[in-house]
Amino acid sequence: MTAATGIRFDGVTVAYGGTLALDSLDLTVEPGEVLALLGPSGSGKTTALRAVAGFVRPAAGRVFLGGRDVTGLAPYRRGVGMVVQSYALFPHLRVDANVAFGLKARRTPRAETAGRVAAALEMTGMAAYARRYPRELSGGQQQRVAIARALAIRPGVLLLDEPLSALDARLRSGMLAELARLHRELPELTMLYVTHDQVEALTLADRIAVMDRARLRDCGTPQELYRRPSTEFTASFVGNANLLPVTVGPAGVRFAGTDLDVPVGTAAPGASATLCVRPHLLTLGTGPNALRGRVTEIQWRGATHRLRLDVGGHTVHTDVRELRDPPALGAEVTVHFAPQDGVLLPAGTGKESPTR
Numbered sequence: 001m002t003a004a005t006g007i008r009f010d011g012v013t014v015a016y017g018g019t020l021a022l023d024s025l026d027l028t029v030e031p032g033e034v035l036a037l038l039g040p041s042g043s044g045k046t047t048a049l050r051a052v053a054g055f056v057r058p059a060a061g062r063v064f065l066g067g068r069d070v071t072g073l074a075p076y077r078r079g080v081g082m083v084v085q086s087y088a089l090f091p092h093l094r095v096d097a098n099v100a101f102g103l104k105a106r107r108t109p110r111a112e113t114a115g116r117v118a119a120a121l122e123m124t125g126m127a128a129y130a131r132r133y134p135r136e137l138s139g140g141q142q143q144r145v146a147i148a149r150a151l152a153i154r155p156g157v158l159l160l161d162e163p164l165s166a167l168d169a170r171l172r173s174g175m176l177a178e179l180a181r182l183h184r185e186l187p188e189l190t191m192l193y194v195t196h197d198q199v200e201a202l203t204l205a206d207r208i209a210v211m212d213r214a215r216l217r218d219c220g221t222p223q224e225l226y227r228r229p230s231t232e233f234t235a236s237f238v239g240n241a242n243l244l245p246v247t248v249g250p251a252g253v254r255f256a257g258t259d260l261d262v263p264v265g266t267a268a269p270g271a272s273a274t275l276c277v278r279p280h281l282l283t284l285g286t287g288p289n290a291l292r293g294r295v296t297e298i299q300w301r302g303a304t305h306r307l308r309l310d311v312g313g314h315t316v317h318t319d320v321r322e323l324r325d326p327p328a329l330g331a332e333v334t335v336h337f338a339p340q341d342g343v344l345l346p347a348g349t350g351k352e353s354p355t356r
């Protein structure tokens with residue numbers, strides 16, 4: 001493995017025809033860091049990844065790897081490994097030959113190639129499948145082979161583009177654990193991970209960069225973005241959130257005719273704002289910051305129930321442990337949350353929110 005290599009986007013802009021795919025991206029991925037690019041389809045996250053790989057040329061800005069400007073460098077000269085959602089294995093080659101492909105393209109000596117292939121397959125748990133063809137493997141096994149192929153060239157940077165989207169939930173969970181293990185075993189490997197799945201990003205990443213409409217909207221650790229989001233868009237995309245329209249008071253906020261005790265920071269009294277409360281932080285029963293509403297929907301989710309309430313004409317969701325005797329539709333119930341669990345956001349910081 002090469003020395004740890006960081007990534008830096010310096011004002012990178014990419015356009016396809018007249019469509020802006022990436023708008024002035026400024027972002028640094030530290031050496032050895034796992035950074036997830038999270039966002040909806042068309043947000044620019046895959047374009048950013050392809051700019052690092054060298055598959056697209058920026059219309060403006062520069063891309064740096066380990067401090068070296070690689071903007072004009074051919075993909076094969078950048079020393080990065082890449083894993084895509086479709087696996088992209090050669091069906092006519094056995095597993096070991098697929099893993100060796102990148103090494104042969106780089107004219108690595110045969111003796112060294114054999115050792116690297118064996119090490120990569122061992123690391124990904126695929127050593128016993130070296131002589132099989134891709135058609136003889138499950139989806140999860142094929143993805144492991146694709147990762148082994150990327151690791152065999154000993155890249156400083158590993159690019160992963162929706163690598164688990166084609167797998168079912170059980171396999172996806174297992175592969176997430178495998179990727180986390182790989183990062184522990186290869187702490188010098190920098191990973192740039194593209195996904196629209198918030199669970200993948202929260203589970204794997206050291207930091208998350210939230211993308212929307214070709215722009216970077218927010219960036220921080222999973223804990224920062226989940227517990228203290230700075231915009232409505234981040235709050236709604238990183239986890240589930242109740243986003244409630246409120247009016248700021250001198251010592252709290254007012255929602256649907258109810259005064260709530262939450263930190264208001266520097267918000268001016270009388271200003272409109274949005275209160276973010278995560279559904280699992282709302283508890284059934286009376287307590288501080290109580291909200292009374294009518295049950296309009298009940299979803300059983302195995303270990304939990306999700307209740308949808310109408311509170312003064314506004315929808316509020318709460319996730320609670322499975323109820324032996326859930327309330328009936330139309331019943332009036334009360335939920336409450338602790339003052340420190342409410343986060344006040346500027347109103348209107350949704351799709352057009354500024355970069356953090």
